[in-house]
Amino acid sequence: MGHRVLAALLALHAAALYLFTTGFFLTRFEVSDLSSCQASPSNTNAVPTHLRGGHEDFSSSDDGAPKGCWMPRRFRRVVFVVIDALRFDFAATGSSAQRSTFYSDRLPILNDTLASEPEHALLLKFVADPPTMTMQRLKGLTTGSLPTFLDIKDNMAASSQIVEDNLLRQLRAQQRGVVFMGDDTWDSLYAREFTRKFAFDSFNVKDLHSVDRGVTAHLFPELQKPDWDLLIAHFLGVDHVGHTHGPSSVFMAEKLDEMNGILKKLLQTLKDMPDGDDVLLAVLGDHGMSADGNHGGASDEETGAALFLYSKAALVATGGENDNEEAKELKRYAERILDSSQEVPQVDLVPTLALLSGLPIPFGNLGSVIPSLFFVPPSSSKRGESSALAAFQTLNSALRLNLDQVRRYLFRYSSASKLPERAYDQLERIFMDIKRVENQLEQVQGGEGNSAYSKADLPLLLRLHEDLAKQQQHYLREALSLGRSIWTQFDLCSMGWGMMLLAWSFFIGAISTRVASAGGDSWTPPFGVVAILVPAFMLVLGPTSPLSVLCLVVQYLSFSFVVTCRRSASPTLFGDATPWVLLLASCSYQAFFTTGHANTFTSLQNAAGFVGFDTFNFYTAGALLGLNTFGCFALAVLALPWLNLTQQQPQSTGTSLLLAFSAYFSLNTLVSTLFVALQRRHLMVWAIFAPKFIFDGVVLLFTEFLLLLLLAPFSNHRSHESIKSHRIE
Numbered sequence: 001m002g003h004r005v006l007a008a009l010l011a012l013h014a015a016a017l018y019l020f021t022t023g024f025f026l027t028r029f030e031v032s033d034l035s036s037c038q039a040s041p042s043n044t045n046a047v048p049t050h051l052r053g054g055h056e057d058f059s060s061s062d063d064g065a066p067k068g069c070w071m072p073r074r075f076r077r078v079v080f081v082v083i084d085a086l087r088f089d090f091a092a093t094g095s096s097a098q099r100s101t102f103y104s105d106r107l108p109i110l111n112d113t114l115a116s117e118p119e120h121a122l123l124l125k126f127v128a129d130p131p132t133m134t135m136q137r138l139k140g141l142t143t144g145s146l147p148t149f150l151d152i153k154d155n156m157a158a159s160s161q162i163v164e165d166n167l168l169r170q171l172r173a174q175q176r177g178v179v180f181m182g183d184d185t186w187d188s189l190y191a192r193e194f195t196r197k198f199a200f201d202s203f204n205v206k207d208l209h210s211v212d213r214g215v216t217a218h219l220f221p222e223l224q225k226p227d228w229d230l231l232i233a234h235f236l237g238v239d240h241v242g243h244t245h246g247p248s249s250v251f252m253a254e255k256l257d258e259m260n261g262i263l264k265k266l267l268q269t270l271k272d273m274p275d276g277d278d279v280l281l282a283v284l285g286d287h288g289m290s291a292d293g294n295h296g297g298a299s300d301e302e303t304g305a306a307l308f309l310y311s312k313a314a315l316v317a318t319g320g321e322n323d324n325e326e327a328k329e330l331k332r333y334a335e336r337i338l339d340s341s342q343e344v345p346q347v348d349l350v351p352t353l354a355l356l357s358g359l360p361i362p363f364g365n366l367g368s369v370i371p372s373l374f375f376v377p378p379s380s381s382k383r384g385e386s387s388a389l390a391a392f393q394t395l396n397s398a399l400r401l402n403l404d405q406v407r408r409y410l411f412r413y414s415s416a417s418k419l420p421e422r423a424y425d426q427l428e429r430i431f432m433d434i435k436r437v438e439n440q441l442e443q444v445q446g447g448e449g450n451s452a453y454s455k456a457d458l459p460l461l462l463r464l465h466e467d468l469a470k471q472q473q474h475y476l477r478e479a480l481s482l483g484r485s486i487w488t489q490f491d492l493c494s495m496g497w498g499m500m501l502l503a504w505s506f507f508i509g510a511i512s513t514r515v516a517s518a519g520g521d522s523w524t525p526p527f528g529v530v531a532i533l534v535p536a537f538m539l540v541l542g543p544t545s546p547l548s549v550l551c552l553v554v555q556y557l558s559f560s561f562v563v564t565c566r567r568s569a570s571p572t573l574f575g576d577a578t579p580w581v582l583l584l585a586s587c588s589y590q591a592f593f594t595t596g597h598a599n600t601f602t603s604l605q606n607a608a609g610f611v612g613f614d615t616f617n618f619y620t621a622g623a624l625l626g627l628n629t630f631g632c633f634a635l636a637v638l639a640l641p642w643l644n645l646t647q648q649q650p651q652s653t654g655t656s657l658l659l660a661f662s663a664y665f666s667l668n669t670l671v672s673t674l675f676v677a678l679q680r681r682h683l684m685v686w687a688i689f690a691p692k693f694i695f696d697g698v699v700l701l702f703t704e705f706l707l708l709l710l711l712a713p714f715s716n717h718r719s720h721e722s723i724k725s726h727r728i729e
Contacts, residue, residue, distance in 0.1 A: 003711045005512045009662055010704045012505035013669070017697045020498025020673055023491035024680065025690075028146075029417045031409065034165045035360035036173075037069035041404035070401050072378070073358025075280040075311065079223070079270070080232045083259055084134065084183065084239035085295060086285025087247070088125045090256060091306035102248045106256030109264045110283075110308050119314045122372065125343040126307035129484070130297020130686060131601070132287035134185050134202070134239075137346065141286065142166040142190075144350030144365025146483050161189065165362035167353060168193040168230070174359070177227045181218045182211060182234030195227065202236055203616040205243040205606050208251065211236040216262060223269055229357070235259065242293030243606050267310065276312035280356060282349070283308040294603065297686075307349065309373070317376050317391055330377075330387045333466070337395075338372045345480065351402050361405045363412075366483045368476035371469065374398040386458055392465035399472040406479045407431070423482045430475045437468045495677055502670045509663040581660040584636050591632035599692040604629060630702050637661070637706040658707045665700045672696040 035041075067073055090103050091110050099105075113121045128137055129146050136147035143166045168190050171178055177195040180186050184199035191197075198218045200211040212235050219233050237255045245251045263283060270276050285305030287295045295302045309315060317334040347367030354361045355369060377390040410419065410427070441464050444457050597603050608628035609621030627634075640657050676693045679685055 003708060005509070005659060006662065006704060006708045006711060009505055009509050009666070010701065010708060012501060012508070013666065013700055013704065016498045016501035016505060017669075017701070018498075019494050019501060020677075021697075023494030023496075023498065024676065029413065030164055031364050031412055031416070032163050032165075033363045033412060034173075035170070035363045035405070037360055040070050040360075040401070041408045042070075042401055068358030069360045071355045071358070071398060074313075074356050076229065076278045076357070077275070077280070078230050078353060078357055079266070079279060079281045080230060081263075081266070081281070081283045082182070082232070082234040083283065083285055084234065084236045085242050085287060085289045086238060086283075086306050087288035087301060088285075088304045088306045090238075090247075090285075091308060092123060092125075100248060102250065102253045103256055106253060107260045107263065109260050109267065113267065113310060117310075119316060119318045120311055122307075122309045122316055124307045124309075124341070124370070126284055126305040126346055126349075127343060128287045128297070128303045128305060128346050130303060132295045132297040132302055133601075134183065134286055135189070137286035138185060138189060140346050141284075141349060142168060143362050144347045144367040146347065146366060146480075161191065164364050166190075167350060167359065167362060170354065170359045170362065171230055176229035178230045178232070179222050179225075179228040180232040180234075181222070182215045182232070183236055186232065186234060196222075200236075201616060203618075203621070204610065205240045206610050208237050208240050208244070208255065211240075212255075212258070219262075220265070220269060223266075223273070235262075239289070239295075242289040242295075244293070246293040247289055247291070270310070271312055273312075278313075279311065280315075280353075281308075281310040282353070283310075284349070286346075294601075305346070307344070314376070316372050317387075326387055329462075330391060333388050333391070333462070334372070334375055337375050337469075341371050344370055347480070351405070355398050355401065361402060363405075364409055366406060366409070366480050368473060368480070369398045369402050371395060371399075371473065386462075389458065389461055389465065392462065392469065396465060396468050396472065399469060399476070403431075403434075403472050403475055406476060410479065410482075419482070420486060423478075423485065427475060427478055427482065430471065430478060434468065434471045434475065437464055437471060440464055441468070490680055499670070499673055499677060502666070502673055506663060506666045506670055509659055509666055512659050580657065581664050584639055585661065585664045588633050588636035591635070595632065597629060599695040600688075601691060630699060633699055633703050634706055637703055637710060640707075640710070655711070658711055662704050662707055665696075665703050669693075669696045669700045 087103075091107050093105065093111055105111075110121075110123060114123055129140060131147060139145065139162060140147060143162065143164045145164060168178055172193050178190075178193055179196045180190075180194050181198040182200060183202040185202055187194075187197060187199040198214065200214045202211065204210075215233050215235055219231075222228065222231060238252070238259065241247075241249065241251045241255045266281070270279055270281055273279060284307045287297075288301050288304045289295050290299055290302050297303055316338070317330055345367060347365065348370055350365050350367050351361045352367075352370045352373055353359075354365075356373065374395045375391045376394060377387045378394050407427075410424070413419065414424070441461065444460055444464065596605065604625065605628055606625065609625040610616070611624055613620060640661060672693045676685070676689045679689050
C-alpha cells in the first residue's frame with residue numbers, strides 16, 4: 001500500500017504546486033509593437049511653443065544621412081562596455097569606514113577623469129530591478145522593461161530571443177551596425193541583430209580570465225573599423241571572481257586593476273579617434289554582488305551597480321569657467337538637476353541612449369531619460385538667448401517624448417490587460433497638472449505660434465520650465481512604480497485551488513501514516529549503500545561553518561533525548577514515527593543551513609557544478625549543483641531505514657516512517673504557500689517569500705521522489721513473498 005500512497009501524494013503535490021505557480025508566477029503581457037521614426041508618440045507637426053527651442057529640422061544632415069528620429073542625435077556611435085557585477089562602490093570613492101584594500105580605489109581612471117574633465121564625464125549609481133540574473137538585466141538594459149520572477153526560466157533555455165522592441169532592433173532597422181564581444185548570453189538574446197559577434201562561454205565561474213582576454217583581443221581592433229554604430233563589450237572576470245572567491249580577495253584586486261588598465265587604454269583610444277566627438281562611452285555593471293560574491297537582488301549591494309559615461313565632446317552642462325551671470329545661472333540649475341539624479345534605475349539608460357543616438361525609444365520602455373544628459377543648450381540656440389532656458393527646453397522636449405511614449409505603451413497594454421483604475425487615474429491627474437503648466441508657459445510666451453519672450457518674463461519661464469520638468473519626471477516615475485506593482489497579475493482562483501489541493505493531500509498523507517503505523521511493511525536497511533554515500537555527500541557539500549562542532553553536539557543531544565523518551569511517547573496522528581521524523585527532518589534543515597545554504601538564489605554555490613570537471617556541461621553541472629544544494633535531504637531519506645531498524649514497537653513500520661516524513665515536508669510547503677499568498681503584495685515578496693516557496697516546493701517533490709524509489713524495492717519484495725506464500729498454501 002505504501003508505494004501507491006506515496007505515488008499518489010507525489011502526483012497530488014506536483015499538481016497542487018503547478019496550479020499555484022500558474023496563478024502566482026504569471027509573466028507580464030509582452031507587447032510586440034515597434035516604435036518607428038515615422039510614428040513619433042508626440043505630434044511633431046504641432047510642437048508646443050514652449051518646447052520649440054528644443055526642436056529643429058533634423059530629418060537629414062548636409063550629406064543626406066539621417067540625423068535622428070524623434071530628437072536631433074548628439075552621438076552617432078556608442079561604445080557599450082559591461083563589466084559584469086561592477087558594484088557601485090568598486091567605482092566610486094567611498095568613506096574611510098567603507099573602504100577595502102581589495103576593491104576600493106581600484107578603478108582610479110574613472111575618478112581621475114571625473115575630476116579633470118567634469119563636463120565630459122558622469123558617474124551615477126545604477127540600480128537594477130531584481131531578479132539580478134544576467135539575462136534579466138540585459139533585457140532591461142535593451143528594452144527598458146521590467147523583469148518578472150519567472151524570467152529566470154530563460155536562463156535555462158537554449159534560445160531566448162527577445163520579442164519586445166529594443167535598442168538593437170532599432171539600430172538594425174536603420175541599417176546601423178552592431179558588433180558584440182563577450183558573454184554569450186547576448187548571443188542567445190540577439191543572435192540575429194549583430195553585424196559581427198565574438199561570443200564566449202559564460203558558465204564556468206572558475207575561469208577568471210578567458211572571456212576578458214577574448215574581449216580585449218577583439219575590442220581595440222574593432223574600434224578602428226568604421227562599420228559599427230554600437231559596439232558591445234561584456235567582461236565577465238569581476239563576476240566570476242565574486243562567485244569563486246568573493247569581493248574581499250586578492251583575486252578581486254588583481255581583476256579590478258586589470259579592468260582599470262583596459263579602461264585607461266579605451267579612454268585614450270576614444271580621445272585619439274578623429275570622430276571622437278561623435279562617440280559616447282558607457283561603462284556599467286549589470287548588477288552588484290553581495291559580501292560572498294553572489295547576486296539575487298535581495299540587498300542594495302546586489303542591485304547597486306555603477307554607470308560611467310564619457311564623451312570627448314561636452315556631455316553635461318556645468319557653466320564652464322565663465323563668470324558671467326548667464327553661466328552662473330546655467331550652472332546653478334545644472335547642479336540642481338544633477339543632485340536630483342545621482343541614483344537612476346537601469347531602465348533609464350534605454351530612453352537616454354535612444355534619444356542621444358537618434359533612435360526611437362523602444363515601444364515597451366518604462367524608463368525615464370537621465371535629466372543631466374539633456375539639460376544642455378542645443379547647438380542651434382540663438383545668440384543672446386538664455387542658456388538655462390534653452391537647456392530646459394531641450395530637457396522638457398526629451399521628457400515629453402519619453403512621457404508620450406510611456407503613455408502610449410500604457411494605453412496599448414491596457415487594451416490587452418486591465419490596469420488598476422486607481423493607479424491609472426493618478427497618472428492621468430499628473431498628466432493634467434503637466435498640461436496646466438504647459439498652458440501657463442503658452443500664455444507667458446504670448447500664445448500659440450509665438451516663441452519670443454521678454455527679459456522680464458525670464459525668471460517666470462525658468463520657474464515654470466523647472467516645474468514642468470519635475471512634473472514630467474514625476475509622471476514617469478509613477479508609471480514605473482505602476483509597472484512594478486502590476487507586473488504579476490495574480491490568478492487567485494488557480495492559487496486557491498493549488499492551496500486546497502495541498503491541504504487535502506496533507507490530510508491524506510497524515511491519515512495514511514496513522515493507518516500504516518498500526519501494521520504494515522518493514523524492511524532491512526542497506527547499510528553498505530548508506531556508508532558509501534554519507535562521506536560522498538559530505539565531500540560534495542563542502543566545508544561547514546565554525547559552528548559545525550556546536551551543531552553536532554546539539555544534534556547528538558537531541559538524538560539522545562528522542563532515544564531516551566521514545567518508549568514513553570504517546571501515539572500521535574502520525575503514530576510512533578513522529579519524534580523520529582521531526583528529529584531527522586530538523587537535522588536535514590540544520591545541515592542545509594550550516595553548509596552555507598539558504599532559501600535564496602544568491603546562496604546557490606555555483607562552484608559545486610565544476611567539482612571534478614574543467615569544462616562546463618549543462619547536465620553534469622546541474623546535477624552537481626542540485627546534489628550540493630539538496631543533498632542533505634537525500635541523506636535524511638537514506639537514514640529512514642536505519643530508524644526503522646531501531647524501532648522496538650511493532651506498529652512503527654517502515655511505511656509509516658516514510659509517510660510521516662512526507663507529511664512533514666508537505667505541511668512545511670503548505671505553510672509557505674499560505675504565507676506567499678497572503679503576502680503577495682508585500683514589498684519583499686520576490687526577494688524573500690517567493691524563493692522560500694520555491695525551495696520548499698522543490699524539497700517536497702525531491703524527497704517524495706526519493707522516498708518512492710526507496711520504498712519500491714521493498715514493496716516488490718513483499719509482493720514476491722506474498723505470491724510465494726500463496727503457492728505454498
